[in-house]
Amino acid sequence: MNSSLLSGLNPEQRQAVTLPHQSALILAGAGSGKTRVLTTRIAYLISTGAVSPQGILAVTFTNKAAKEMVTRLSAMLPINTRGMWFGTFHGLCNRMLRAHHRDANLPQSFQILDSGDQLSAIKRLMKAMNVDDEKYPPREVQNFISSSKEQGLRANEVEAFDPYTRRKVEIFAEYDAQCQREGVVDFSELLLRCYELLSRNAAIREHYQERFKHILVDEFQDTNKLQYQWLKLLAGDKNALFAVGDDDQSIYAFRGANVGNMQQLTRDFHVENVIKLEQNYRSHGNILDAANALIQNNRNRLGKNLWTAENGGEQLRVYEAATDVDEAAFIVDEIKQLHSEGVNLKEIALLYRSNAQSRVLEHALVSAGLSYRVYGGLRFFERQEIKHALAYLRLMENTDDDNALLRIINFPTRGIGTRSIEQLQEAAKQNNTTLFDAAARAGGKVSAFVALIESLRSATRELPLPEIIDHVLQRSGLIAHYQNETGVKKREAEERLENLNELINAAALFVHENEDDSLTSFLTHASLEAGEHQAGDQDDALHLMTVHSSKGLEFHTVFITGLEEGLFPHQNSQREDGGLDEERRLMYVAITRARRRLYLSFAQSRMLHGQVSYGMVSSFLRELPEGLLHWITPRVTARNSFASSKSTPVSPLLSGGVLAPSPENGRAGEELGWRIGQRVFHQKFGEGVITGVEGSGADARVQVNFKRAGSKWLALEYAKLTAM
């Protein structure tokens, strides 16, 4: 065994890496070397001869994480990583389903629907079923279907006690039937179908159980019920399930992640000792102390406390801005300062709770000439022109794919209108065939389309992948279509042409990197790895992203912005069970992204949904120990008195200006000294902010958004309000 593998590991990491053949739960805090432990464990198992590389199944959630593991493993051991089963849940299920497509009752070249494809399939089906899409919004139906599948439930297993749900179940059943006819599977179907394959087919199940002696799972706290069942099935009663996760970083309950799987695993697999990795190698002490203090407010934690050998470092810098624009201006100033001190822009992240918040920040950054990258936009394989190109390829591969046909039968336009398409759908239904078959029997322009697809197919049969795509792009008319764009759309079309060209490059790269360079394989790749947004790693640019997408990353300096009650924690989270705890975990994730410097900022007012809204400081900020914080803006506890607020700013201590009240509200009640944005205290309701003023004299009323009690209208004559 290569003993250098273990050098540099702390005792807990070493214990985890060198565990005997048994199932384990590794509770790995932020920055505790989780990925290192996972990959070193694999390297350890292989190099001690405990298992061959083929005997390992390593599962992650993202392709990026899977790639990272392979890269790090091959740096540790000189092994051929090809043929190893490292991948995402979806990727691995896809692999099994391709290998056993007959047993899974799927065509060999089944196609994968991404969420967008799934939604259009559902809309199309609902139209055919005459379902009122006002009463049953397609998105809701989609959620219903996906979340049912993610619980491991088929349509006939979903409990439906009311007519509304029963109808959705009917749509669910029809949808699955439609997918089956068309030879396509959606994301959750990949998992469910694979689970069913393994549970129903003993021979296949035993084959894989025999093979995968060690199953390792990353980000285990993010697994849903179905994923856990799938893992259990593969583990059987002999194999070792090595799960690494952090319950404090569980931020995906809204998409079905079930933290309870961690507890469940310890029971199901008789895990006696949960190994905790609590030493953090990322952040300075004050940052960790803040994170620890915050997360201690959560109930039902498995429990762990991060510590570091580093010193305390700086205090956390807190800034209270008058407006969102001022907040952005402050951030820009600080970034300029940091940059001049030698901190690279790419070592700085601006985090926010919701995407809409990036706008103001971007505006300020553009004006300041600072380069930045926003994460989480439209991804390469999701672009319209790419989806069109792929639809041609998919239809060539599988003519049953009605989704693909409908996308391109009239794009570029070839005179096949809604009427003709309806006739086709009618005919297909009558003869119980696919749209393509129906089209083959039609005449005129429709048959010309069929001929086009046939000719694309025969002309490209012998060509290598990039040339197939090139041919299709040319002959389908896609290229010509975008080349013919003029006027305002010219620029957009040029970009689309570039992307189409990039698709050929992507195919060339794919052929270079993959053994299986078939079209089916490439199409699968396109669905399952929608592609990182852009390369651009070498540019020195700031990172702008939601707190969610920051998970797993780290930066020298982090700005957590918009720390206002209602925004972060988000308003909508209050309604959901355990919602506030999840928001707190989100804040925990945000804090622990920072290595050296952390800024926390909030604004007294910000533009939200086209309206100025007034918020209070986030309760999360109040949960941080004062001693760790350095208030850059003076800490204000008693605000200007009530009489003076008429003509002076809400807070005279603010550096920036103050919001002008909207005219109609500004007059009303103003003579009493109350105005929008004013912070007030009420004996019964506590702290709040005035969000509306109405009437005058004895009739004057104010609307106050109370932190605890919510929004209320109060008659000024009776209510005892004090300015804060």
Place this chain on the structure above:
DNA sequence: CGCACGTGGTTTTTT
């Protein structure tokens, strides 16, 4: 067919 205008919604997201 394609554009213009109107309407509703607006937390987080990977596969």
Place this chain on the structure above:
DNA sequence: ACCACGTGCG
């Protein structure tokens, strides 16, 4: 405020 989507007109 802004965007995505759908309908109706030229």
